[in-house]
Amino acid sequence: MAIQRKEGSFTMYKLEVRQTNKIFKKEGKEVVALKDANLKIEEGKFISLIGPSGCGKSTLFNIIAGLIKPTTGEVLLDGKNIVGKNGNVGYMLQKDLLLPWRSILQNVILGLEIKGVTKKEAIERAMPLLQKYGLGGFEHHYPDELSGGMRQRAALLRTLLYDQDIILLDEPFGALDAQTRLLMQTWLLNIWTDFKKTILFVTHDIDEAIYLSDEIYVLSPRPGRIKEKVDVHLSRPRNEQTLLQPAFIDLKQHLFALLKQEVVLEK
Amino acid sequence: MRDNPEQIILPHKVKVKEIDSSILIEDEELKERRRKRITLIGQLLIGIFGFVLWELFAKWKIIDAYYWSSPSIIWETGLIAFTEGTLWSDLLYTSGATILGFLLGTFFGALLGLSFWWSYFYSRIAEPYLIAFNAIPKLALAPVLVILFGIGFSSKVVLAFMMTVIVTAIAAHSGVKSVDSDLEKMLFSLGAKKHHIFAKVVIPSAMPWIVSSLKINIALALAGTIVGEFISSRQGIGRMILYAGQIMNINLVWVGVVVLSILSVLMYVGTVWLEKRLLRGRRIRE
Numbered sequence: 364m365a366i367q368r369k370e371g372s373f374t375m376y377k378l379e380v381r382q383t384n385k386i387f388k389k390e391g392k393e394v395v396a397l398k399d400a401n402l403k404i405e406e407g408k409f410i411s412l413i414g415p416s417g418c419g420k421s422t423l424f425n426i427i428a429g430l431i432k433p434t435t436g437e438v439l440l441d442g443k444n445i446v447g448k449n450g451n452v453g454y455m456l457q458k459d460l461l462l463p464w465r466s467i468l469q470n471v472i473l474g475l476e477i478k479g480v481t482k483k484e485a486i487e488r489a490m491p492l493l494q495k496y497g498l499g500g501f502e503h504h505y506p507d508e509l510s511g512g513m514r515q516r517a518a519l520l521r522t523l524l525y526d527q528d529i530i531l532l533d534e535p536f537g538a539l540d541a542q543t544r545l546l547m548q549t550w551l552l553n554i555w556t557d558f559k560k561t562i563l564f565v566t567h568d569i570d571e572a573i574y575l576s577d578e579i580y581v582l583s584p585r586p587g588r589i590k591e592k593v594d595v596h597l598s599r600p601r602n603e604q605t606l607l608q609p610a611f612i613d614l615k616q617h618l619f620a621l622l623k624q625e626v627v628l629e630k
Numbered sequence: 631m632r633d634n635p636e637q638i639i640l641p642h643k644v645k646v647k648e649i650d651s652s653i654l655i656e657d658e659e660l661k662e663r664r665r666k667r668i669t670l671i672g673q674l675l676i677g678i679f680g681f682v683l684w685e686l687f688a689k690w691k692i693i694d695a696y697y698w699s700s701p702s703i704i705w706e707t708g709l710i711a712f713t714e715g716t717l718w719s720d721l722l723y724t725s726g727a728t729i730l731g732f733l734l735g736t737f738f739g740a741l742l743g744l745s746f747w748w749s750y751f752y753s754r755i756a757e758p759y760l761i762a763f764n765a766i767p768k769l770a771l772a773p774v775l776v777i778l779f780g781i782g783f784s785s786k787v788v789l790a791f792m793m794t795v796i797v798t799a800i801a802a803h804s805g806v807k808s809v810d811s812d813l814e815k816m817l818f819s820l821g822a823k824k825h826h827i828f829a830k831v832v833i834p835s836a837m838p839w840i841v842s843s844l845k846i847n848i849a850l851a852l853a854g855t856i857v858g859e860f861i862s863s864r865q866g867i868g869r870m871i872l873y874a875g876q877i878m879n880i881n882l883v884w885v886g887v888v889v890l891s892i893l894s895v896l897m898y899v900g901t902v903w904l905e906k907r908l909l910r911g912r913r914i915r916e
Binding site: 428450454456460464477 | 810816818819
């Protein structure tokens with residue numbers, strides 16, 4: 364069962380996932396991809412989901428993004444049910460998914476284009492962001508001319524410019540090397556501070572989860588479910604020093620123990 | 631040493647110069663240009679050599695000039711056909727029918743192929759028919775088409791159209807099938823409707839596939855037009871060749887073949903230009 368700690372009995376949650384199940388039928392057998400998922404997320408928090416593959420992280424994200432419908436349960440955004448409705452949250456997948464025939468600028472304004480914002484206005488809104496967040500001078504380059512880290516930045520700015528209160532990030536830095544990864548994490552924290560978004564972040568990396576988050580949900584597989592919620596009480600802003608604090612190490616040990624159980628169970 | 635620094639620097643400079651002259655700097659650009667020039671010269675020489683050999687063989691009676699003609703006779707016959715005959719209007723007729731059929735076939739073929747993206751069942755049900763229709767030798771249908779559309783211009787356009795439409799449709803369909811479903815997912819997450827995805831992802835994704843069929847199509851369209859003219863026509867280079875064959879004017883047949891070859895090359899060059907335009911702004915990685 365999911366452990367929930369109530370901060371206050373009348374807190375209005377930004378996003379609530381209630382008793383959500385997703386069951387597939389495969390070769391006559393029912394596969395539970397997600398079981399009794401409950402999430403209560405306050406506005407402006409940085410939340411990580413961590414767990415081995417098959418724990419239902421992607422299913423949960425797809426449900427929140429409205430790309431698939433849950434078998435049962437509901438997803439409330441500001442108290443309104445958004446089950447099966449796409450376009451209410453920003454969603455960035457693991458791959459950067461930049462369109463190779465569009466320049467970086469044209470890629471970044473894609474969401475605005477779909478919303479019906481005029482091209483001129485979209486560019487006016489995008490340019491300062493590109494300048495500020497490390498893509499200045501690359502507006503008219505094509506994605507295949509950029510490094511992996513820059514492509515991820517562009518993809519995230521595209522999601523950000525779409526301007527939803529909640530952003531789902533599905534292992535955005537999974538494919539990057541360790542140095543770039545650390546830079547990108549700090550970059551992401553800056554953006555999060557500037558824009559005051561609520562972020563849900565999927566990762567395999569315990570350090571990354573602790574470094575970035577306010578709360579960490581540990582998921583476990585077969586059936587995919589939320590196993591435990593861990594609060595991270597490390598002061599912000601965080602930097603490399605944070606990684607060496609005793610509190611950080613303690614959390615890391617705790618999470619490692621939780622995940623180790625899963626891996627042992629799997630075998 | 632401090633008093634006269636030049637003495638220290640000078641020998642040093644000289645030394646560097648000496649080393650410089652012995653270092654082999656490879657200028658990649660220059661090499662590339664030279665390679666291209668040599669290739670072009672080689673290509674031209676082979677062509678000229680071929681024509682000269684043809685001419686000489688015919689002159690020395692190694693080959694029978696009655697059947698094989700010769701470059702000089704073809705040139706003369708061609709000039710007469712252009713100035714006194716109807717070669718110009720024939721050329722216009724044939725190239726017009728080919729290009730029109732090619733453009734219509736490519737356009738509607740692409741439309742058909744792209745339309746398969748919209749519905750799973752429509753695409754799956756139609757697919758075997760597309761393949762079957764592709765397997766039909768369309769040229770064998772030429773007599774029927776000529777009867778249907780008459781011996782005029784339109785039957786040739788229809789033949790060129792038939793030759794190209796399915797090829798393009800299959801290419802576009804392959805392009806549609808290759809669209810990255812994650813890209814669709816990403817657009818959905820940005821609140822896109824199906825028509826947004828079609829315009830922003832499906833068409834651009836399928837474009838290289840459609841474009842790749844253009845070069846084949848232009849040659850197919852020309853073949854369609856010529857067969858149409860063979861079957862029955864009042865004009866066109868195909869008709870001219872057929873007529874020349876019937877009156878045993880083999881030199882004129884050769885003129886037709888050469889003119890068609892030139893036409894074919896020119897249309898190919900045009901297609902390459904069209905390709906570049908359609909894929910403009912897209913980087914092609916090699």
